[in-house]
Amino acid sequence: MTDRFTPTRDDKFSFGLWTVGWQGVDVFGGAVRPRLDPVEAVHRLAELGAYGVNFHDNDLVPFGASPTERESIVKRFRRALDETGMRVPMATTNLFSRPVFKEGAFTANDPAVRRFAVQKTCDAIDLGAELGATVFVMWGGREGAEADAAKDVRTALDRYKEAVDLCCEHVRERGYDMRFALEPKPNEPRGDLLLPTVGHALAFINELEWPDMVGLNPEFAHETMSGLSFSHAVAQALWHGKLFHIDLNAQRIGKFDQDFRFGAEGIRDAFYTVRLLEDAAWDGMRHFDAHAYRTEDAAGVWDFARGCMRTYLILAEKAERFRHDPAIQEALAVAKAGQLAEPTRPAGGLEEIRGATYDEPALASYGYGHERLDQLVNELLLGVR
């Protein structure tokens, strides 16, 4: 079935190999689905209308593969890309699965572990660059602590900065066209992770050697775990000029990392996020970092992938309607939404502000009409207007 919500390459949707390839292993149970060949993933995603596919180094090339094996794998993968026209917009490295990283990677207490992590990341950067990736995501899955005594956070941030600087140095030396995107997360698998939110990561960047090379990869699930508004986080990242990549999925607040299909929960926040990206004409990938429920077989995985993209397109259409809905626009005027763009500083500057008299009772009694506005948006979302 093809309809107006059937994606095409122009929609710039991408998936991670690890998303459609997730076999369902969780803390309480083993794999429920067979391994997915990356080449099959490329072909299936291409058929569904995706633009690109992303990977951790070891999603594609198993850890410890010989140069020959690596070459053979890359060759076969590249052929799949060529056959389908699919791209690799982003690459990343897995610094969390192997036991060596159990105490951290870039911020491990042991310098040898830290260096090994940097080495592995540089190798992954090379692999990504080789396949055309221009964004390299950094998620520090094991950078954190349960026993706070064991980790000095300030020193750990020194080491985090040092590792990111080293990776930037590598990219500069090689002359790659590649930028970094930090992915914040508050907890899980560690009790508390470093750079736990979009805000903490944005602040961190300012201390780096080459801050222009580094931005953010905000993830819907990760911000939502902390109960924060994802669309607000994305807006602040855009405000700083630092939205380099995005991870779309779904999550309920205060739960384990759920990585549900985009829109499966939190549809309002999803809508405002889509509206923001579209209004900002943001030119990055609409990347889905999610996976199919564990109840699914292989076929369910493709239903999952299709659903992510459809929901984005449905919400994008609603964002377009939002802009042209007369009742909504009228309600925005009642809410004085447009007047937020007016500078607070008047012609007469601070002096004028200080000298003026404000009619506080009149300002206080004004009704902003948010109930009506919000209900209109809700009915737009529910498709009854």
Added chain:
Amino acid sequence: MTDRFTPTRDDKFSFGLWTVGWQGVDVFGGAVRPRLDPVEAVHRLAELGAYGVNFHDNDLVPFGASPTERESIVKRFRRALDETGMRVPMATTNLFSRPVFKEGAFTANDPAVRRFAVQKTCDAIDLGAELGATVFVMWGGREGAEADAAKDVRTALDRYKEAVDLCCEHVRERGYDMRFALEPKPNEPRGDLLLPTVGHALAFINELEWPDMVGLNPEFAHETMSGLSFSHAVAQALWHGKLFHIDLNAQRIGKFDQDFRFGAEGIRDAFYTVRLLEDAAWDGMRHFDAHAYRTEDAAGVWDFARGCMRTYLILAEKAERFRHDPAIQEALAVAKAGQLAEPTRPAGGLEEIRGATYDEPALASYGYGHERLDQLVNELLLGVR
């Protein structure tokens, strides 16, 4: 009863007038305690060993007071300070109680409200400066949204920046010795607040006109509401050189803003925070932004204040013991805690890292002894070692 946990002025403890003065009004019930005269608050806190007292403009001078009333109030208050030797280390302004701010203050959609908010803040700065405050806290209690459609976050951040810049300008023009400290909070009273965490506020500062004038006032309860580690947040603020003030209290994760007595919940995070402040020899005020339970009469309020300070001193003593406990120090060595200070970059730089061979199995099998370390800290906290 005086013991080693009885505070003195040297401990630099301060309270807000609004903390000991809280009358118990909440969403579900009215005042349970009579109004506390700020002058009495000064005397009582001085007797208990506090160093200073802080206030919102309208904690001291009622909104709408005439210049004569203001003068008389300030004169009487200053006399209490002089009699007791108490200081006013910090001042702030109330931009959340009056209905005029129901839709925001610095980021209200209505420019007149924004200007009124800046005017009120400048007046509060003058009041604070007059009484000797060198830190001015900014908590944007109504800067946020429930109906997301009504508030463009990026534009709101433009206005937020503009307002803070205007306040900085005012301080510079007047030549006050005063710095600003932003206080983040994730939600309540608004559905979602702007600058929801320490991280978001730290990032925001980098876009200001005079970033050196602005730092953070992290609050234990506010970070904890989002489930984030408060001591990690304070550590990152210190790392950026931006810890200008601190709000100590207690809170359970994912609840309404509880503002409990310091240490009443989350004793471990409280301990690591105290240890951090003491280890860093941070020279700011140990400020308590908390209030007595609603079950208390006036006497209970002073028990509450005494408890906040005692718990800090108890934890500070434990932090000192931590440094000298041989078993803990040995466990830190097992955890390789000290090796985090070693730069990751070796003499040979990135090239050396990339060329080296790492003994992954050996690194992976090492036991860091965190269970033992954490239990030792727990027993230190429980006073059985």
Added chain:
Amino acid sequence: MTDRFTPTRDDKFSFGLWTVGWQGVDVFGGAVRPRLDPVEAVHRLAELGAYGVNFHDNDLVPFGASPTERESIVKRFRRALDETGMRVPMATTNLFSRPVFKEGAFTANDPAVRRFAVQKTCDAIDLGAELGATVFVMWGGREGAEADAAKDVRTALDRYKEAVDLCCEHVRERGYDMRFALEPKPNEPRGDLLLPTVGHALAFINELEWPDMVGLNPEFAHETMSGLSFSHAVAQALWHGKLFHIDLNAQRIGKFDQDFRFGAEGIRDAFYTVRLLEDAAWDGMRHFDAHAYRTEDAAGVWDFARGCMRTYLILAEKAERFRHDPAIQEALAVAKAGQLAEPTRPAGGLEEIRGATYDEPALASYGYGHERLDQLVNELLLGVR
């Protein structure tokens, strides 16, 4: 504008006087709207299509009113009911606002407070009965603790049971046609409340003297504060035959008690709740325990009330479509949803179960198609199918 989502009396919508009458007082700010006359509330709600109006004793009759005042107020209120045809389906009592209840009401440590609370409740029952209420809600807003040492929970439950038994006794003696509905809440205003969830209250009922007289009043916001599924809670209450009343509103997980307009957050859980009530042909009131944002003037309050009812009707229509959507019904078959109704016990009983051989690999490899099903529901909700 009248459309198919314009409510009528047949839809059985009710509001509390305290909901449309909320003046916006919160912990951080005062009233933003004038007091609403209960008589006006009745007329406005009737015009909007509501069926009934509910109240706490002191929403209608101020605390301490003389018998004459009470009579006059009731007479005037009854006239409004008569003029509009509005009913009072439910009444309740306010055991949380006055300072006397600061340490609890039915479970206060002081026996005099407990007796006063029972007296006040009996008076409120009489008032409710006089105005035709057949459900009496009990929300123990101050039954709980911050300082756990001060409250023995087991003894408190003894007292809680005793108080509910006393109220039942009163109803039986008077021969009222009235049942009780307990309203659970996890926290706020107390640190931890007794009977924190629907489950705890359901269990408690079994220990009462007249368990048949007592059921539940689950509230969307209250269950959601704990991160629990509201529709699951309502389903379990129905399963026990204990859904006596319901409080519809909206809430984000892990936040202060938000009491937003129904559907403003958590639209999926709202949909499943509506579907459940409609599928179960539940004959109780669709009661809204919510309030308008603090940004609103008086007009916004009626937009709020209208929005609650419209959203319910929109979701009820979707529930109806769900039942007849062929693709959804097909997906339910793939999910084997209908087979859950088949008893697990076979004809041969336990022995047959134990003796049978199960084809585990075949059962394990089945794909339940939840991704497709869930996406279909999402698209139904979004109005694109």
Added chain:
Amino acid sequence: MTDRFTPTRDDKFSFGLWTVGWQGVDVFGGAVRPRLDPVEAVHRLAELGAYGVNFHDNDLVPFGASPTERESIVKRFRRALDETGMRVPMATTNLFSRPVFKEGAFTANDPAVRRFAVQKTCDAIDLGAELGATVFVMWGGREGAEADAAKDVRTALDRYKEAVDLCCEHVRERGYDMRFALEPKPNEPRGDLLLPTVGHALAFINELEWPDMVGLNPEFAHETMSGLSFSHAVAQALWHGKLFHIDLNAQRIGKFDQDFRFGAEGIRDAFYTVRLLEDAAWDGMRHFDAHAYRTEDAAGVWDFARGCMRTYLILAEKAERFRHDPAIQEALAVAKAGQLAEPTRPAGGLEEIRGATYDEPALASYGYGHERLDQLVNELLLGVR
């Protein structure tokens, strides 16, 4: 080192084989520790002073083992028990790890899966009975939903009841001395689990065929995930006479299931739980359902186990001191804690309550001294009184 906190068999501590045997597999990484032989676990735990060891069927006997293998394993295990004097107080079954249970077990939509689950449970009951277990825990790890449309909760509760009834029937037929303990959990691994809290499970029991045979196994981490007070939950379970078993560990609110060492977080709630168990002279096992951090090697596991028991004994000593601390007892009197035991019903019954006059202002102005009391408890916990 032996001190007064070194456990002995008389302290009735037990551990699950799966706790000390956890190899560190989580969603983001593989095993970090070698497999632990159950026989070694028995010996090590016995040396540390534990009383017993518990298991899921497949912790001891691998799924699919032949009768001969089973016999050999059980024989070897029993020998370890005999050599050490260790007991098996509790057994349970794993209905969550194998893919066949991905959509549920007792409440799976497919009747064959449900029957297989009952069969597996009966086998596990036999195994437990054979080794002397008198409590059988039921944790429904996969009983729940992500796609709510696929699971009718009311029908699922019918099936849940049926399965528990079948298991009771089995125990009655065999004449085992065995009771069941339901273990609630709000979420993870499923999006929402059935019987999410202690309250929901307590209510459920009342609908069973043999309610006397079934009680609760509350877990610290599981209640805490929802932000509920664990000690309150245990108190309510005791109040209903339904505390059949307990799972002690540690957890932060609103996070993934952390299963930390007892006392590692939430020390106050842990203290009140220990005080409750000791004051109630509860005669069940003090069972730890926790695991060592992933940073640990095999030695760290035994530090972890030692720490759990030590912390319990430290807190039990503090509970004893609480009872005899004159200042605390005096503060309890101020809080009128003892007066909660007085029946609310006076000699003259309801009539007396209704006819009495209460001095509301006097009752309202009383100060309960909770700040002082709570601080005293805090200082007791911190070991400075």
